[in-house]
Amino acid sequence: MERQTKQRQAILQVIREQGRPLTVDEILNYGRFHVPRLGMTTVYRSVRAMLREGVLLGVQYPGQPTRYEMPAHSDHIHFICNCCGKVHDLPLSQTEISLQLPDGFVAKGQELIVYGFCPECRPGGKAADAGIS
């Protein structure tokens, strides 16, 4: 992203003001409020450029289109239910991650995805029994 255009400003703005991961379609809909003739091609190209610059972060949930968010908003756990496919955002609060990467790798953000069964789908019922199996 080298030039400053109203399209790119709008894209960043809607992602910033929503404060959650948005799909290209969502960016397009919100963005057209600011730039009526905004095209999806532009969104795809801008988003890709912003990813390269680290301004945005891409998040993918199985079976859903890629969503883009500001890196600062990504400090939570993405819990994906193997059964219903829903994605739950869980607090990272009680979870500790001490990251140690090999030389040469620079971390700009991280995401912990946990797979399993959510309360609704759990075979047992609703009793509490969290933890890695």
Place this chain on the structure above:
Amino acid sequence: MERQTKQRQAILQVIREQGRPLTVDEILNYGRFHVPRLGMTTVYRSVRAMLREGVLLGVQYPGQPTRYEMPAHSDHIHFICNCCGKVHDLPLSQTEISLQLPDGFVAKGQELIVYGFCPECRPGGKAADAGIS
């Protein structure tokens, strides 16, 4: 997955013997060695059923098709370079994760995805400086 068919056996077998996440296309190619007329429809449907059962785990890298692996093989870090898009499998060895989920959530597997720049793409060069920024 309720019935035992040679297609489904083959699908599980190739994923097990490769020991890494495979795309549907890869499953198809390897699988046709065992079942020549194996169709992609079958692979998609079987894989989805296995996901539901927790037998398989889906892994998604931005811009790439979904890959499927045995849950046991997922204990490593997926490092995705924001610049070149490559996915590096890094050892989980030095990294500590103490997971604590809210009541009712059952973890069957986890995946730590770290975004950043790999040694080739890092702005600086090759000096060592890992760690969350």
Place this chain on the structure above:
DNA sequence: ATAGGTGCAAACAGTTTGCATGTAT
């Protein structure tokens, strides 16, 4: 025997590309 599985082809959805036009620098 029959419910469930398979595989082809066609439909879909998300994303990328070609190209003429527009615009920030």
Place this chain on the structure above:
DNA sequence: ATACATGCAAACTGTTTGCACCTAT
């Protein structure tokens, strides 16, 4: 002025669905 950005339409790729045939139970 000019190199880069835009947006439409068409092409692509990964995935799903309709339907007739097959097969494990």
